[in-house]
Amino acid sequence: MDYDRGKRVFNRLGPSSDNNRSHNNNYNNSNNNQKVCYHWRAGNCTRANCTFLHHEVAGNGAGASKRPYNNGFATEDHRASNVRRGGSSYVNGANTWGRGGGRGGNGNGNSNRAVVVKNDRVCKYWVTGSCSFGDQCKFLHSWCTGSCFAMLTQLEGHQKVVSGIALPVGSDKLYTGSKDETVRVWDCQSGQCAGVINLGGEVGCMLSEGPWMFVGLPNLVKAWNVQTSAELSLNGPVGQVYSLAVGNELLFAGVQDGNILAWKYNTVTNCFEPVAALQGHSAAVVTLVVGANRLYSGSMDNSIRVWNLENLQCLQTLTDHTSVVMSVLCWDQFLLSCSLDKTIKVWAATDSGNLEVTYTHSEEHGLLTLCGMHDLESKPVLLCACNDNTVRAYDLPSFMERGKIFAKQEIRSIQGGPNIFFTGDGTGEVRVWKWLADQSATPA
Known part of the structure; x- marks a missing residue:
């Protein structure tokens, strides 16, 4: 991948429809780098025929998208890493350890204190x-x-x-x-x-x-x-x-x-x-x-x-x-x-x-x-x-x-x-x- 003025640029795979195959072949013989749609990244692109990419890939298309969200919804691969460990609320006087669903518990609680973040790292x-x-x-x-x-x-x-x-x-x-x-x-x-x-x-x-x-x-x-x-x-x-x-x-x-x-x-x-x-x-x-x-x-x-x-x-x-x-x-x-x-x-x-x-x-x-x-x-x-x-x-x-x-x-x-x-x-x-x-x- 390259960097263009601080923004990530990916190799475009080209359109997949039959009507565009000849157009895609032309891309194979020219520079086919295109930018990923900024509005699509934010989950609010409304253009029917947007000229920018609505997907992200690494290399020549191998591997899954690196974005943790897909049009505003967390994918299954990222939900576990982007939702904080939660659990049942603290009970005063209780001496039963690990009931909050921490790493040592079941991790399936639904506490209001569950913290959701995009990515668990500081920019x-x-x-x-x-x-x-x-x-x-x-x-x-x-x-x-x-x-x-x-x-x-x-x-x-x-x-x-x-x-x-x-x-x-x-x-x-x-x-x-x-x-x-x-x-x-x-x-x-x-x-x-x-x-x-x-x-x-x-x-x-x-x-x-x-x-x-x-x-x-x-x-x-x-x-x-x-x-x-x-x-x-x-x-x-x-x-x-x-x-x-x-x-x-x-x-x-x-x-x-x-x-x-x-x-x-x-x-x-x-x-x-x-x-x-x-x-x-x-x-x-x-x-x-x-x-x-x-x-x-x-x-x-x-x-x-x-x-x-x-x-x-x-x-x-x-x-x-x-x-x-x-x-x-x-x-x-x-x-x-x-x-x-x-x-x-x-x-x-x-x-x-x-x-x-x-x-x-x-x-x-x-x-x-x-x-x-x-x-x-x-x-x-x-x-x-x-x-x-x-x-x-x-x-x-x-x-x-x-x-x-x-x-x-x-x-x-x-x-x-x-x-x-x-x-x-x-x-x-x-x-x-x-x-x-x-x-x-x-x-x-």
Whole structure:
């Protein structure tokens, strides 16, 4: 195929009727390139003998049309890819997973929240401001789909992937960390960068707890008090610190060598003192979460370990994932985990107290991080970043899709706030999103 002033030009096959065979033969001996009818593409051509093509072909006619619509109607080949996964509405208090017809369900629901798009990709010409098709473009002219959230603004300044985002409670500052070895401080009112902290090492993770900010660095955890400006260095890690968590008055750090180090703050000496090193993982610990008096750790060794917060002993090792466990999350009495094996697993305790998988949700791509929060109606929503540069938003527990966020590169950090949330991607860009009232809900 050729390109003529930005518009696609296809090889015309020529008329097929007997009356036009001689005319068609003349075309065989001349240049027979013709344009596809613009109005036919839009589904509203009314000319009986239109001089432009009313079909699109590739090469010499082999293969099906590449257009997702045929005179305004979706073809069978494209309906499945152009209609969002839907399902039954979320039922408050229900603990039955996957009833929304997500990828792990039957996919045949008829929810009003089903989102229909022309093509599930952002228009690359729209990104550069040069798309000439406008509303008729078959690609998205938006960084998200769905009606439950919208982008407020974007914060630019980091030069590499954003690996940590923290919003301290009661603070008017947002902190973002990156592999460009800096932490940027943003004013929440103006959206302007209020300061840049050079750390001399790649930021692997960030965490805010009370007045304290913690940053995971190579061979070090940096801590500073945002109220008193006190700054401390916690030594002991061997390699990059990938994950941080706080529980039972202890700070935990997941490290590249497979250890989990624990510190406790001493109010007398005003410093964090080492307490223990939790050993058992054979590869880097990339995710930590605390819940139900337990510490849960996910590792590059494909396993999740469950630790007792009182005696710091390992209670159970979960090995159902077949690739790196990238993120773990506690929701009510459940543990959720995601992996590069393209699954999200939901775990629940049995009568014996051990965790077992109660539901597995499958995606088409590997998963990078999970973040749970509530929408404006206080319904739980799970945000799942995938390595296809998207974030999916799902209702819990139905796993019914609410919308999708697109990015230029993989989103590695998601952080919730009051009625807003933040995403950071591989280009160094941080975006601020706000929750919207559910426009698809039927008034009572």
